[in-house]
Amino acid sequence: MAVRSLLLLFVPPILLSLFVINFKGHDFNIEEATIESIQTAFAENKLTSLQLVDFYLQRIENLNPVLRSVLEINPDAPVQAEEADRERKSSNYHGRTSLMHGVPVLLKDSIATKDEMNTTAGSYALVGSVVGRDAGVVEKLREVGAVILGNASQTEWYSFRALDKIPNGWSARGGQSQNPYVAWGDPCGSSSGSAISVAANMVSVSLGSETHGSILCPADYNSVVGFKPTVGLTSRAGVIPISSRQDSIGPIARTLADAVYLLDAIVGFDPRDSEATSEAAKFIPNDPLFQLLGVTWIYSGICYDAKARGATIIDDLEIADIDIISDSMRSGELMLLMAEFKSSINEYLKELAVSPVRSLADIIDFNQNNPELEQLEEYGQKTFIESEKTSGIGEKERKAVEYLERLSRDGFEKLMIDYKLDALAAPGISLAMTVLAIGGYPGITVPAGYQSNGMPFGICFGGLKGTEPKLIEIAYAFEQATRLRKPPFF
Numbered sequence: 001m002a003v004r005s006l007l008l009l010f011v012p013p014i015l016l017s018l019f020v021i022n023f024k025g026h027d028f029n030i031e032e033a034t035i036e037s038i039q040t041a042f043a044e045n046k047l048t049s050l051q052l053v054d055f056y057l058q059r060i061e062n063l064n065p066v067l068r069s070v071l072e073i074n075p076d077a078p079v080q081a082e083e084a085d086r087e088r089k090s091s092n093y094h095g096r097t098s099l100m101h102g103v104p105v106l107l108k109d110s111i112a113t114k115d116e117m118n119t120t121a122g123s124y125a126l127v128g129s130v131v132g133r134d135a136g137v138v139e140k141l142r143e144v145g146a147v148i149l150g151n152a153s154q155t156e157w158y159s160f161r162a163l164d165k166i167p168n169g170w171s172a173r174g175g176q177s178q179n180p181y182v183a184w185g186d187p188c189g190s191s192s193g194s195a196i197s198v199a200a201n202m203v204s205v206s207l208g209s210e211t212h213g214s215i216l217c218p219a220d221y222n223s224v225v226g227f228k229p230t231v232g233l234t235s236r237a238g239v240i241p242i243s244s245r246q247d248s249i250g251p252i253a254r255t256l257a258d259a260v261y262l263l264d265a266i267v268g269f270d271p272r273d274s275e276a277t278s279e280a281a282k283f284i285p286n287d288p289l290f291q292l293l294g295v296t297w298i299y300s301g302i303c304y305d306a307k308a309r310g311a312t313i314i315d316d317l318e319i320a321d322i323d324i325i326s327d328s329m330r331s332g333e334l335m336l337l338m339a340e341f342k343s344s345i346n347e348y349l350k351e352l353a354v355s356p357v358r359s360l361a362d363i364i365d366f367n368q369n370n371p372e373l374e375q376l377e378e379y380g381q382k383t384f385i386e387s388e389k390t391s392g393i394g395e396k397e398r399k400a401v402e403y404l405e406r407l408s409r410d411g412f413e414k415l416m417i418d419y420k421l422d423a424l425a426a427p428g429i430s431l432a433m434t435v436l437a438i439g440g441y442p443g444i445t446v447p448a449g450y451q452s453n454g455m456p457f458g459i460c461f462g463g464l465k466g467t468e469p470k471l472i473e474i475a476y477a478f479e480q481a482t483r484l485r486k487p488p489f490f
Contacts (some may be wrong), residue, residue: 035258074117111239121172124365231248233277256476425461
């Protein structure tokens with residue numbers, strides 16, 4: 001896979017609507033507000049968490065009928081915001097160290113919350129189900145005082161109901177979400193609602209999940225920052241699964257700093273996802289990740305003068321067997337994901353406190369019995385049916401795991417080690433959709449410009465497992481040197 005020069009195409013400057021809150025005689029512009037500016041406004045009594053929540057709720061009410069990126073509003077959000085405001089005034093508040101305190105967060109509709117909201121992966125089959133407890137990442141967000149604003153829409157069942165048939169950003173519950181920059185543009189998936197909502201200033205930050213490009217792709221297509229952590233750096237407990245080998249939970253934000261603040265709040269060991277989180281715990285630095293944001297140098301070569309900034313650039317690199325890696329049929333990835341999905345979704349459903357469905361077979365039956373509700377005639381459920389035919393992880397599946405590991409070891413890892421690379425950079429999502437997915441590697445995508453038709457695109461930085469600190473430094477330097485993100489115009 002080559003690392004090539006990237007032509008940045010700029011859209012003409014646009015007049016942006018200003019959203020200003022006046023509190024006790026002080027004005028605060030919320031549009032494009034960063035977490036740091038929000039916390040400063042909190043500290044200076046220019047803003048409250050409740051005002052921030054009210055602003056986002058109004059913004060959602062105005063834009064969601066078109067963008068369809070928010071599936072549910074958390075009725076507890078105003079209460080949580082008021083609690084954050086009270087804590088901020090208390091003598092104990094100084095014990096809070098997270099910048100996420102009082103900041104609203106949207107969650108992808110596959111991340112469980114023990115409250116009045118549904119967790120459905122966009123499907124009516126799980127409406128009314130009740131989870132036993134919060135997802136691991138939600139528990140951590142509550143611990144630091146973040147406000148759970150609601151659930152973002154997503155591509156139903158991560159498109160895994162019918163691959164190549166379910167449109168990106170579509171779900172039976174939410175309808176078709178829309179790219180906020182160009183109405184005809186692909187919002188990508190499956191964390192489309194999480195990316196659209198952040199891009200359109202409907203929330204400060206959001207959480208998405210990724211198995212095969214589902215954070216990095218929608219972030220790229222909607223001009224926001226997407227951060228897919230090393231698999232296991234964040235807990236997957238309580239998140240509707242596809243594959244324990246590849247699933248990862250990560251932040252989507254308008255700036256890399258905001259993504260890192262959110263990531264800092266959710267990393268760490270979780271006994272409910274003990275094997276993966278204990279293995280990845282060794283990668284968590286002693287100091288908060290956001291302390292890496294003060295760098296002034298850069299190691300990547302894109303289309304500005306990186307060499308003058310201290311970079312060593314090695315261009316036109318190619319990963320061994322990239323043609324096989326890019327073909328999920330030839331690599332065995334798709335066959336393995338089908339087997340993993342059936343076993344993992346069955347386990348997830350059995351653990352629910354209340355659920356109308358308890359197995360993949362039940363979901364298939366639900367869709368068959370509710371064809372209009374789930375638009376079965378239009379999109380079908382071929383991948384579900386193929387997955388249901390699998391029989392767990394047998395010899396064939398174990399060999400597929402070994403083959404994918406060898407492709408990663410002899411391909412991406414060998415390239416990184418042989419050339420002593422800190423990161424591999426590639427325009428768009430080609431790196432995210434293949435190499436990073438099968439190896440469980442981290443990646444960050446940062447806005448890199450806009451095509452002549454207005455469609456956004458990004459640049460993806462990928463690295464070996466546990467190299468988040470280096471990727472943050474590199475991606476942050478690119479972001480600060482270019483500052484290419486522009487909000488959509490409504």
